[in-house]
Amino acid sequence: MSALAVSLEAGRLTPRVWFYANYHCNLRCSYCLTESGPGVPRRELGPERMLALAREARDLGFTELGVTGGEPFLLDYLPELVGEMARILPVLVLSNATVFNARRLRALEPLADLPVRIQISLDHPDPVENDAMRGPENFAKVVRAIPELIARGIAVRIATTLEDPDAVDPAESERLCALHRSLGVPDEDHVVRPIIRRGRADTGDLGVAAGFEQLDPELTITADGAFASPFGPTVRGGRMDTDLLVTRTIAPLRRPAEALAGVVEGSPPGTDTRLGIR
Amino acid sequence: MAQLLDPEPAIRLVQAADAPLLARPYFADGTPSPITRSLAQVPELLDVTLPFIGAALGASALDERTKEIVILRASAVMECRYCVATHTVVALDCGLTAQEVAALRGNGAPQGFADGRERALIAWTEAVAAGRGSVEDACLDALREHFDEPAVVELTLVAATTLMLNRYASALRLPAAQATLARLREEGLA
Numbered sequence: 001m002s003a004l005a006v007s008l009e010a011g012r013l014t015p016r017v018w019f020y021a022n023y024h025c026n027l028r029c030s031y032c033l034t035e036s037g038p039g040v041p042r043r044e045l046g047p048e049r050m051l052a053l054a055r056e057a058r059d060l061g062f063t064e065l066g067v068t069g070g071e072p073f074l075l076d077y078l079p080e081l082v083g084e085m086a087r088i089l090p091v092l093v094l095s096n097a098t099v100f101n102a103r104r105l106r107a108l109e110p111l112a113d114l115p116v117r118i119q120i121s122l123d124h125p126d127p128v129e130n131d132a133m134r135g136p137e138n139f140a141k142v143v144r145a146i147p148e149l150i151a152r153g154i155a156v157r158i159a160t161t162l163e164d165p166d167a168v169d170p171a172e173s174e175r176l177c178a179l180h181r182s183l184g185v186p187d188e189d190h191v192v193r194p195i196i197r198r199g200r201a202d203t204g205d206l207g208v209a210a211g212f213e214q215l216d217p218e219l220t221i222t223a224d225g226a227f228a229s230p231f232g233p234t235v236r237g238g239r240m241d242t243d244l245l246v247t248r249t250i251a252p253l254r255r256p257a258e259a260l261a262g263v264v265e266g267s268p269p270g271t272d273t274r275l276g277i278r
Numbered sequence: 279m280a281q282l283l284d285p286e287p288a289i290r291l292v293q294a295a296d297a298p299l300l301a302r303p304y305f306a307d308g309t310p311s312p313i314t315r316s317l318a319q320v321p322e323l324l325d326v327t328l329p330f331i332g333a334a335l336g337a338s339a340l341d342e343r344t345k346e347i348v349i350l351r352a353s354a355v356m357e358c359r360y361c362v363a364t365h366t367v368v369a370l371d372c373g374l375t376a377q378e379v380a381a382l383r384g385n386g387a388p389q390g391f392a393d394g395r396e397r398a399l400i401a402w403t404e405a406v407a408a409g410r411g412s413v414e415d416a417c418l419d420a421l422r423e424h425f426d427e428p429a430v431v432e433l434t435l436v437a438a439t440t441l442m443l444n445r446y447a448s449a450l451r452l453p454a455a456q457a458t459l460a461r462l463r464e465e466g467l468a
Contacts, residue, residue, distance in 0.1 A: 212299060228299055245298035247322040259322060263299045 004254075004261040008061045012264050013217050016064040016092070017057040017253070018230040019050050020222040021078065025071040027096055027135045031161065031206050033199035035235040036070045043070075043223040047081045049251065053221060054088045056253040062219075068094040068230060079107040082116055090115035092157070096134070097121075097149075098141040105148055112153030119157040119191075120146060125175035143183060150184040157189040163206060165192045198234040198241065212244060217264050219257055225249070226256030228263070288451045291315035300325045312360070312452040313443070334439040340429060342372040345436050347396060348403045350374075350382045352440045355407040360447035361440065363454035367461050376465065383467075395424035399433070406437045 007013035020034075022044045028037035054065055065085055072078050073095050085091050097120040100108075120142060124130035127139035149156050158180045162168055180190050195207030208214075215229040222233045224240050225248040232244030246263070247256040292298075292315045297305040300321035304314045313331075317324035335349065346369040353361035362383055369379050381388035382400075391397050398420040405417045421430060446452075454462075462468040 242292065242296045242298050242319070245321060246300065248320045249322055255322065259300060259325075 002258065002261070003265045004258050005061060007217075007261040007264050013219070013261055015062050016066050016218055017053070017062050017257075018066040018068060018218055018220040019045055019053070020069060020220065020230075020233055021045055021050065021067050021072040022070040022075055023235070024074060025069060025096070026074060026099060027071065027138065029134050029200070030204055031133065031195045031199075031201040033196060033201065033231060033234045034070065035200050035238065044075070045221065045223050047077050047084075050081060051084055051088075053251060053253050054085045056251075057219075057257075058089050060254060060257055062257075063089060065089045065091045066094070066218075066230065067091060071096050071099060073099050073104060079104070079111065083110055083114055086111065086114035086116045090117075092117050092119055094119045094121075094159075096138070096142070097145040098138060100141075100145040100148060105152065108149065108154060109152050117155040117157050117189075118149060119159050121161065122158050122176075122180070123160050123162065125172060125179045143179070146183040146185065155189075156185055157191065158183075158185050160190070160192045161195055162192060163195055165194055168192075196231050198231060199236055202236060212263075215244075217260060219246075219253075219260050221250050221253070221256070226260070228260055286451060287312065287316070287453055288449070289316055290319070291452075292318035304328060309455070309457070311364075311455055313447065316450055316452060331439060331443070334435050338432065340432055340436070343374060344396075344399065344433075346372055346374060347382065347399055348433060348436050349440045350379065351388065351400055351403045352407040352437050353444055354383045354385075355404055356441060356444035356448070358444035358448045360452045360454055361444050363458050363462060366465075366467055367458050370465065376467075379467070398424055402433075403437060406434070407441060 001009075004013070008015055020043070022042050023034055023036055024038065024040050024042045025032075025036035026038060050067075057065065065088070067078075067082060067085070072093060075081075078093075082091055082093055091114075093116065095118050097118070121134065122130065122139075122142050123133055124139075130139040131137065146156055146158075160176060177187065177190065181187070195201050197207040197209045201207045210231060212228055215231050218229050220227040220230045220232055224233065226246045227233045228244045228246050232241070234241045246260045249255045291312055292301065294305045294308070294310070297318055298321040301314075301318040301324050304310055304318070304324065310318075314324065314328065317327055335345065338345075346365060350362065350365045350369050353365055366379055366383065369382070370376070374382075377390055378388075381390050387404075388400055391400060402413065402417050402421040405413045418430075421433070425433065459468060
């Protein structure tokens with residue numbers, strides 16, 4: 001049995017492959033891992049390449065796909081692409097949910113019957129606090145978009161990213177949960193995670209430090225190479241970090257997948273230092 | 279002869295803190311070479327290239343002195359300052375005299391090699407490094423008088439690997455390691 005098959009079967013390599021569809025974004029969040037924002041280099045993977053890699057991921061034994069960015073839905077082809085990817089494997093798409101105008105919502109409607117979930121960032125129950133981290137009117141756009149998506153039959157998950165999840169005021173936490181429930185998102189579809197001190201978060205002295213030993217190994221494909229985690233292909237000072245780079249080669253997918261499995265299987269057994277961030 | 283002045287590299291040399299996962303073992307001792315630090319930008323190539331270089335140029339059936347004569351002379355002919363600097367130190371460490379090293383690094387035909395085996399080796403190395411197309415029969419036959427066929431094959435790979443590294447290091451303007459430059463200054467060969 002190959003190192004890849006062993007890693008996947010034993011659960012040491014997460015069976016999801018992530019794709020950085022792009023790096024540009026309409027927002028410029030204070031803790032963004034990738035220094036995304038308007039006008040940054042797009043670094044698009046492109047739909048044909050993502051589809052080919054998705055098929056190979058399935059053939060290699062991966063069972064789920066993830067799409068992130070940047071803001072992936074700035075790419076007009078994304079809804080159709082996600083639909084095609086979801087016919088290969090279930091897809092989780094990360095979005096800030098601030099670009100869902102009527103045209104984009106219509107384009108998303110065909111996804112309702114497919115195994116697609118959209119994970120949306122919402123950090124605070126208070127609009128002022130939320131928008132301080134994520135930009136003006138973010139809160140209002142998100143709470144408007146979520147019911148629109150759910151009404152169209154699209155599964156939504158909410159991700160809350162906090163400086164210190166353990167230090168959050170219980171009352172504030174309960175207000176946030178009441179909010180997501182009121183928007184139609186149940187507790188099991190709400191995840192809370194720490195800010196990772198990489199990219200703009202590192203520049204701004206925010207979050208917890210995380211390297212390979214702290215992050216779950218998840219093969220992550222970008223236009224610049226394959227990384228060991230979706231928290232890997234971070235950008236600082238305009239330059240891509242390489243400490244979690246696996247290979248520059250992304251196709252065939254077998255090459256970075258086997259290389260990452262080799263690293264995972266070579267890790268010494270013992271203390272589990274991983275943060276379990278979803 | 280190639281100048282040993284430290285050039286500015288044409289590319290970024292990866293620091294230990296930025297070393298990709300596959301490259302980490304090569305940074306473990308704290309003093310990765312500029313070749314390692316440059317190749318670390320493409321870790322899947324580092325992971326195959328360094329073991330190959332080690333196998334081709336490191337300890338093997340051929341004695342070290344013979345291999346270093348080929349490496350140093352080819353590097354001098356190719357005017358690769360990185361490889362000349364690096365293998366000047368290696369050649370001294372494996373027993374070549376300062377005079378022999380200076381001769382191999384020089385522009386003219388190296389003098390001071392009394393052994394016919396080594397003279398044939400040097401002439402053949404120059405033909406491989408400087409020539410185009412195949413090596414002339416007379417040059418190859420002279421080599422064959424002293425080396426059997428497996429040795430000729432291995433010497434050819436040593437020379438070819440050196441030429442690859444000569445072009446790699448020169449094209450990327452790799453600087454010699456600081457420890458190498460310090461040793462060259464100590465030996466009066468900087």
